[in-house]
Amino acid sequence: MKKILVTLLFLLFGTVANADCNIKSGSINILANDFPALRTLVETAKECKGSADFKVTHSAEHNKIAVPALTANPSEFSVRVAANSSIVPLMNADLIRPMNDLVKKYGKGIQESQLITIDGKVMAVAFMANTQHLYVRTDVLKENGIAIPKTYEEVVAAAEKIRAAGKMKYPYAAAYKAGWNLAEEFVNMYIGHGGEFFKDGGAQPNINNAKGVATLNMLKKLADLSNPDYLTHDSEAIKVEWESGNVAIMTLWASRSGTLLDDEGDAKITAATKLVAPATVGGGNIPAATLWWDGFTLAKNRSDADAEASFRAMAHAASSKEMVAKAADQAVWLVEGFVPGPKSVGVIEAVKMGAKPYPMLPQMGLMHGALGSEIVEFLQGNESAEQALKDVEAAYITKAKEQGFL
């Protein structure tokens, strides 16, 4: 009996010991967004914590916590899992540290392409890619004799046809919630029209033009085909709409496909759901979508020992072939050994079509914020497109002046 127990214990701890990166000291405290892929990554990092302290905070409010928490000295978190947009405020305020030496010393399994370098300094290590692309209900499209839409003009035509056939009242859905989500849809659509947000490399805004107007008009057409409550719908809300069978075409994050296609909900809808490439718009050839990466950064205001322990644990996860094999369904991993499955179609097609990454500029957050609140009145029909764009620029300029960008 004792022997069996010892063997069992050995087996139990033996597996953990295998993954142990031999971290002897330091403490690791991670701040990350909350979706399945990130949970998997953090769990993988935990496997190799050794004798270091290990804490993690998964929060959808991560953006609101990050800057204040990392400004404190010592900082509350040693690791911040960030994306293209959320790394910018950290860099603006000088809150994260370059990790070139750590990459050299402990980053064996990390691929060159995973490194986010600014002027040669490694500021983050990416592990997954993300984008917004189309999801379609093949059964509904087939019934109405509609091909899978490739452009947003086709999306509008298809949705109108489905509505006219009396199939669905609101056949289209996208996260148009006033604020960050709505602004993100504008950014996608404007980039799809070939727009540039700022005048030649400076911080002067450049959206009040024909492309901006076309962008707003397309958003309005799509909004008219959506549930009338669209201004309160975020990604989670439209996912629920989809699962209730109210929607036939949807623009949604690739990273949300995991929970959308799980065993919960109507099996018929899940079976008919197909992930396809992001759409183009206005005759352009790049998709009206932005590419995103998720990666980890290290807090500056934390001891070197903590940074080292944190890096080793996170690097273990960000280079784990085992993890990407096991969780291949959860994300488009940038880690070596990842074999893309059917859920990766959106991101892979976006990259193939030459989608642009979300602009990693110090003043982009201010533009995003101004867009999120000032284009609402246009969508509600209370304002012309030109006036809305003028308001966005004026709101942006005021904020940019206060922040010293203009």
Added chain:
Amino acid sequence: MPNRSFFWFFFPAGLAMILFIGLPIISTGIQSFYAQHDQILIEVKKCDPFGCKTSVVVDQEATSKIKEEKPLGKFNGFGTYIDRNHLASDQVSEFWSESKSLGEFIGKVGNLPFYKALVFTLTYCVIVTPCVLLLGFIIALSLNAISRRIRGPLIFGTILPMIVTPLVGSLVLFWMIDAEGIIGANLQILMDDPYLSVKSSKALTWITIIIYGVWHHSPFAFVVFYAALQTVPQEPLEASIIDGASRFQRVKHIVLPHIYPVVTFVALISLMDNFRVFEPIIGFSAEGSAQSLSWLIYDNLVNEEVILFGSAAATSIMTIVGISIILTPVLLRTWKEFRTNR
């Protein structure tokens, strides 16, 4: 109470107020006069999984030097107060000169973020406060009149809206007015308009938030009024009944004058609370249609990826000024009464 014992009695509370309310307000005030330093941008090569390109970043070395010299930022005076996102003095005078009618001018000014928020805040305040006072008083009167046996459970039921967390309370209503919720869907059938949405219509959103506000705040008024009603002397009431006064006359001439100081108190507190309306906007995801001054502060602090401390501080100070202006008439009146009573 002698002044001396009053001082020692009040001292701990006063100290806490200075430390935790007074000083932060002063620091907020100072903050509102400063803006960020000019950003020093440099062009660098940025690489990520999707390729490399040259673009700008903030030059940390140069920035940290300036920040060390002047940690508060660049002195901006009233610059933040009069910029477009606050009082917008330039825009307002521009609109004044180019507008052909008063209506056009008001429309244009109402499109500026601060005035948009101010209009909602004041509307909310002006409608909700009297409704709360009236409803609270009516409920208190009716509960005071019914049999003692069922009064307990009824009182508990009446103060439920105050017990329910504001966010939960607003979420419940939020789901009910959803296009597929019980109120939203029935409204669509009733109005025979399948595209009717309470949440996307500005007017309906305002009405919803105001109804929620009345529902949520009335119990407070009720509790205070109910307590005050217990102190109304019975003799004059009985005397008036004998004199043949109707119920309405009794309330008007005996009950109301007696509890008048309490009404002032409830009005003051309600005005202050309502001027800072915030939770229902978040709960109803109503940012698109309704913004309040408190929401503007929240937006500056958390919704942007870049935190706008100066903007938020300026709006905070203006909110404090706004509350003081609104309370002035009530306070003046109380002060006058206090003087005459002496």
